[in-house]
Amino acid sequence: MSPESIEVLISLLFPLVLLIGTYLIGTLLERRHFTDLRAREEHFRGFPAITFENLPAGWEATSSDVVQGSVVVSLDYFKRFIAALRALVGGRVKSYEPLLDRARREANLRMIEDATSRGFHAVINVRLETSRMASARGDGKGTAGIEILAYGTAIRLASPPS
Amino acid sequence: MQFPIIVTNTETVPGRQIVEFYGVVTGNSVRAKHVGRDIMAGLKNLVGGELKGYTELLQESRQEAAGRMVEQAQSMGANAVVNLRFATSSIAQGAAELFAYGTAVRVE
Numbered sequence: 350m351s352p353e354s355i356e357v358l359i360s361l362l363f364p365l366v367l368l369i370g371t372y373l374i375g376t377l378l379e380r381r382h383f384t385d386l387r388a389r390e391e392h393f394r395g396f397p398a399i400t401f402e403n404l405p406a407g408w409e410a411t412s413s414d415v416v417q418g419s420v421v422v423s424l425d426y427f428k429r430f431i432a433a434l435r436a437l438v439g440g441r442v443k444s445y446e447p448l449l450d451r452a453r454r455e456a457n458l459r460m461i462e463d464a465t466s467r468g469f470h471a472v473i474n475v476r477l478e479t480s481r482m483a484s485a486r487g488d489g490k491g492t493a494g495i496e497i498l499a500y501g502t503a504i505r506l507a508s509p510p511s
Numbered sequence: 512m513q514f515p516i517i518v519t520n521t522e523t524v525p526g527r528q529i530v531e532f533y534g535v536v537t538g539n540s541v542r543a544k545h546v547g548r549d550i551m552a553g554l555k556n557l558v559g560g561e562l563k564g565y566t567e568l569l570q571e572s573r574q575e576a577a578g579r580m581v582e583q584a585q586s587m588g589a590n591a592v593v594n595l596r597f598a599t600s601s602i603a604q605g606a607a608e609l610f611a612y613g614t615a616v617r618v619e
Contacts (some may be wrong), residue, residue: 367557375559382560402521410525415518415595419573420564422554425559439538448559455561467513474521480599483606493552493560496569498597502519504526 357409368427374426380503386454393461397471398501404473409507416472417500421482422452423493449495453477456499469503476500512574514581517618524618525590530539533615538579540572543606543608569609573597577611589615 400495405411424432430443435442456477478500482493517524548564555562577595584592595613602608 371557371559377546378558378560413517413519413525414514414597415512415520417512417573419566419570420563421569423556423559423562426557428559463512473525474519476520477600478578478597481603482569493549493556496565496599498573498599500520500595500597503522 368430371425372427375427379451381415381457382451383447386451386458389458390454392456393465396461396465398457398461398464398475399471399473400475402474404504408471408504410504413502413504414469415500416460416463416467416469416503417498418456418461418463419496419498420447420452420455420459421494421496422455423495424448434459449479449497452495452497453499456497457481460499460501464503467503468505470506472501472503472510474502512577514577516585516589518577518581518595518613519593520595522594523594524616527591527618529591529593529616531617533584533589533617534535535612536583536587536589536592536615537610537612538573538576538581538583539608539610540576540579541602541606541608542568542572543603548606569599569607572590572607572609573611576609580611580613581602582614586611587615589617591616591618 424444432444434441460472460475476499478498480496482496519525523529547566552562552564581592587597592613593616598610600608600610
């Protein structure tokens with residue numbers, strides 16, 4: 350093979366290897382994260398984190414403080430590529446859905462962990478917020494990551510649920 | 512996030528009565544990512560998932576913004592901040608403003 354053809358081969362092969370490599374690693378990491386999320390959600394089942402602003406009837410709070418959890422996530426290279434292709438024809442961008450789903454669940458769990466580690470019994474008025482972090486690239490395009498913030502008011506109850 | 516006074520994002524402090532209103536208190540913090548973090552995040556961007564450097568960065572700046580808000584409330588003589596809200600805005604390339612605001616009150 351001539352040096353030129355090898356060069357062409359490499360320039361074609363590199364993006365392909367990158368796509369396949371990031372797809373495999375990204376998928377593995379995502380699967381692991383979902384397993385971890387399910388285990389932690391199971392652990393905190395029964396801990397009330399609710400979106401009501403007011404205390405449900407019968408609850409008597411003794412103290413309260415704000416608690417929060419946040420996470421910044423990004424898509425892998427392969428899924429960004431797929432999302433960009435999808436944007437050409439429009440429609441449901443499936444590659445972003447699991448990403449945002451796991452980010453919200455992660456932020457929510459971190460908030461609950463913040464509350465339980467400080468001895469609170471419940472969180473009320475839970476709010477979820479999403480914001481995009483722009484990348485520092487010169488042209489101002491591109492997204493460095495998406496931040497999900499979960500926050501709420503944690504309360505201690507006079508008669509904690511057993 | 513822990514503060515020397517009570518902070519809630521509800522309109523009241525659960526279980527307590529508000530006796531006096533002092534008005535809106537605010538706090539902000541503008542942070543840029545440093546290059547090292549940006550490079551690490553750029554690499555992490557290939558495989559996706561959490562960008563821990565950015566999570567920490569935003570946590571720190573939100574903490575700082577809320578801390579300033581609490582300081583302002585304390586200087587007014589308040590002992591609680593209710594109806595806390597957070598806002599984030601991209602103001603320049605690679606920099607973000609984290610903003611916290613709420614209502615300073617006195618509870619009994």
